[in-house]
Amino acid sequence: MTDLKLVGLCGSLRGASTNRLLMLEAARRFGEAEFIEGDLRLPLYDGDLEDQSGIPEAVQILADQIAAADAVIVATPEYNKGISGVLKNALDWISRTKGTPWANKPVAIMSAAAGRAGGERTQNMARLCLTPFRPLLLTGPEVMVAATSKQWDDQGRLINELNAKALDDLMQALRHHAVAHRSA
Numbered sequence: 001m002t003d004l005k006l007v008g009l010c011g012s013l014r015g016a017s018t019n020r021l022l023m024l025e026a027a028r029r030f031g032e033a034e035f036i037e038g039d040l041r042l043p044l045y046d047g048d049l050e051d052q053s054g055i056p057e058a059v060q061i062l063a064d065q066i067a068a069a070d071a072v073i074v075a076t077p078e079y080n081k082g083i084s085g086v087l088k089n090a091l092d093w094i095s096r097t098k099g100t101p102w103a104n105k106p107v108a109i110m111s112a113a114a115g116r117a118g119g120e121r122t123q124n125m126a127r128l129c130l131t132p133f134r135p136l137l138l139t140g141p142e143v144m145v146a147a148t149s150k151q152w153d154d155q156g157r158l159i160n161e162l163n164a165k166a167l168d169d170l171m172q173a174l175r176h177h178a179v180a181h182r183s184a
Helices: 018-030 047-053 057-068 085-094 120-133 161-183
Strands: 005-010 034-037 071-075 106-112 143-145
Touching: 005 018, 005 057, 018 034, 018 071, 018 106, 018 143, 018 161, 057 085, 071 161, 085 120, 106 120, 106 161, 143 161
Parallel strands: 005 034, 005 071, 071 106, 106 143
Antiparallel strands: none
8 A cells, every 4th residue: 555644753853863863764664655744843832822823723734644644653752751842742732623633543652862771761651641642552562762873874774673673563563553544
């Protein structure tokens, strides 16, 4: 199936983010699909802003991209033992949109972090934050790229064989669920 739609969310805005590298590598390993990286450069959630102006256009675009996707990749850095404010803010805003863009949507969470655990805590927190939206959260294999600055070649490809194998397996599972989701 070549017309699958895959959306990627990167919880880091930094241009040289290794979580962005991980998200892009995951999309490549997912296989043929239309890939869109969601823009998380959103205003801070503010109920007063929402009351005065409604849902910002950028938020609605992101929610619509997720709703239209067959699957979503969430690549999250670990900031101070949790998810980034950027990712949490996006989840908070999306929760305010009409409809249920996340419902039953296959979602793969992954992380790249400087520490030796590779972002285990951030993945746990991301799962907790996504659970109320009732997506189909893949439970594994877990992809946690530790010592992330040393895990990429000059073309931005993952070089650690164990991480690459886990990422391949996770993307194969995500693709399987995306096809099943589309058929449902």
